[in-house]
Amino acid sequence: MDNLLWIFVSAFLVNNFVLAYFLGLCPFFGVSNKLDTAVRLGLASTFVMLITALCSWLLNTYVLVNAPYLRLISFIVVIASTVQFVEMAIKKLSPVLFKALGIFLPLITTNCAILGLAIFATNRGYGLWEGLVFALGAGAGFTLALVLMAGIREEMQYNDTPALVKGTAITLLAAGILSLAFMGFAGLFSR
Amino acid sequence: MEKQKQKLIVQAAPYLSHGITAPKAMLDIIYALIPVALLSVWFFGISSLWVIISATLGGVLVEWLFNRERADNPLKDGSAILTGLLLGLTLPAGLPLWMAFLGGVVAIGLGKTVWGGLGNNLFNPALLGRAFLLGNFPIAMTTWPAPIGDAGIFSVYPSTFTWPFMQVATDSVSGATPLNLMKFQHQFTDVGSLFIGNVSGSYGETSALLLLVIGGVLILRRSIDWRIPAALLGSVFVLSLIFFMVDSRLYPNPFFMLFSGGLMFAAVFMATDPVTSPLTPKGAWIFGIGMGAITVLIRLFGGLPEGVMYAVLLMNATVPLIDKISQPRAFGHGLKKDGQ
């Protein structure tokens, strides 16, 4: 239980996927200019991360035991096809949910946070529950970083940020400041 | 100048109906910091003055460099001096002067200039400079010299004049701060000496009594919004009281939590910065309570002894969100606005 809490807090705050591991930077910079989009993308990513954790655990436990060299290829293929399948299922079962999250799902499969999650969970030898909690923490951390960044960028539209800094430069500097602020969480619940 | 003034009023209009203009509030706060600085010279000697001046010079230099061609030179509004003062007062006595100078440069450069100057920055510049220094130089920034005692006001810590970019040569004697003692040795400093301030720590964080008095005066003069310190201190008190009642041997006394570390200083001077705090009264409460919760979280369960600086920076990052949820009428109808 202690361990699960730490895995969650570590992925959520201390070693935030975006701000400390640099995973999922593509959507973090690309899709974080609107708050509403950021929230939805975050939720959809969390959902995909949970599926990924399940898939990679199944693959590692039952399929790849004697063929570790196929890990990378099978992760990519399985994750991409599972997400596509889930996308179709959601479209059929819940059009509302699909409207909220669906358009992001294919975009997410190419996100390095997803593959990164599977690889980290494998390298650390996480079991099923640990993997799921890790995915939940990583997804929550990703959403948090995305939402904070979206808020900052929406606010910046009203400010007169110098032209020299605008665009990616200021986003990177803001991410650096956020990353600096997240250093305050170091050591949280580690004792 | 004219433009700067206007911007602040526009941003602050929803609640600051009592006519606060930037220079007046800023001057008030600079005056309020003078007794704190004097007290720190009394406790830590002339070194502290050097550090404060060094940090201020760093900030003023950047402000001047990047704005010398502008007609409305923001140097005149004194905000760079205020940031430098605030930063200097949160640094340990005996910090090498080059580090203090670098802190001032980062505070103004990264905290203000790149965002487009005063009124546009989202993070508290002084604390940003301090977070940068703490991350870069964790040992120098946590070497808290003990108050000078009998050595006399004009004695200087040997580490103060360290060569730029070089390490502190001598092993200075580090007095553990009360929060360090609490976290790593489970010793609780008695609340009385915390209140007066004769303990190790950064200049600004030593005397809770003085800070309370100054905070009171500033609130009465309406230079700062009373809600933010109230929410911050109140939530820290309530939360730590709950933990204290659960296990009084493991968790410190709530008064200890209030009077130790940089909490008082942050509550009066850092959290109340009108540019980086929410616009509405409701937002101010959320902002303060959020800071209190993060402070207690980091102090009691985190790896670092003090968390109030990170709490302010993290809540600064949420201010756009807080403004959004606490001001529904000004921004249309919430989320629907952005729907496809």
Add this chain to the structure above:
Amino acid sequence: MKQQPIQWVKPPKAEQEPSSTRLVLTMAVAGFLSGLLTISIYLVTLPTITAYKIESLRQAVFRVLPNTVSIQEYVYRDGQLRAVKDGEKAKDEASIYGGFDIRQNMLGYAIAAEGAGFQDTIRLLYGYDKVQKRIVGMEVLDSRETPGLGDKIYKDLDFVANFKALNPLPEIKAVKKGQRTADNQIDAITGATISSVAIVKIINQSNALWLPRIHATHGHCFRSLSC
């Protein structure tokens, strides 16, 4: 500047739709070739990688358990530590390494352990001398502690030396530097108390698991364990 939304390039419609057999066939050929290449590189590099892994493990055990010349893997089964060869170990079964000196005398065990540090998981290996009943060496295998501060858990030789003759019982305690009074205490690193305490906690937790097992196997009597 307005951020441009990501534009996803839509594949233009092909003039004539290729049959689905052709699509599947293409993928199958691609997959087959890819698999072939992957397996070959795996087989080519496997000996080097395995040799390196074994060698670095041996080196690490030598460092934490002085005088070791050969090692043997052990697992805990049926109330005893039993030597296992490669492949006999179940996948999730925890194991430790026994170290032998030049005359094939059993010296003790090297135990790998991990736990939460200041920044991220710390993995370490420590040697337990079963004759002297002391921890005789510790090495950090993997950590992301703060450079210049927390990374002293392996860079500060004074700290590492704490673990050269350390009594693990009743449990290890970290005390402020210079205040060490008993043989089960270590001097914590100034400024990196959390990292020091994390090491102690990791070893204590691992000891709670393995020392009774070692005790059960070798019939030693420990002060705080019922005999």
Add this chain to the structure above:
Amino acid sequence: MLTQNSAPDNAYDEFIKGVWRENPVFVQVLGMCPTLAVTNSAMNALVMGLATFFVLTGSSALVSSVKDWIPKQVRISCYVIIIATFVTVIDYTLLALVPKIHKELGAFIPLIVVNCIILGRQEAFASKNTVYLSVLDAMGSSIGFLFALLALGGLREILGVGALFGVNLFGEHYEPWVIMVLPPGGFLVLGLILLFFNWFKARKPEKSLNPALETPHG
């Protein structure tokens, strides 16, 4: 996300555009995850850059030579399989040759697969051009990427450790700027470099680039 390629003037231009004018990191802001994650030392940056060079050039060569046999509908999947194969090859090779650096780079070698510089070059260039031009284009982009990684890694190591490629520069009393080798340093240093580029461009306005290129991707 892909640039509309003007007709290639000559082969040299295909090569040099990726190195400087369309530098994947500093101009197009692509491939951010490895750029920031592995540049805490110049050596890591070098190895990562070389690995990416291998994968990108190899994939481009292969994709451009088999492009006529791959149906459009499955081309992306085929590209991904090709890239993933090259990544697995380099992953095992590095593990065998330089295990210590492999350990430091850790999960970021497999993550080369999702580096969109690579898939981007396949989709935008290799799938439409000859092998010769594709290889030149890939080499240009990957040298540009390597150059960017080295610049970042070098700067971060010099400030954060006081060394370059492990060689001490300022003597043992240098006070390292620890932040620089930690995550915030990655964001801040790259942000400052982009700021410098913007300033550089602002001084020569006639050569300004299409702002649409500034949309970042992983």
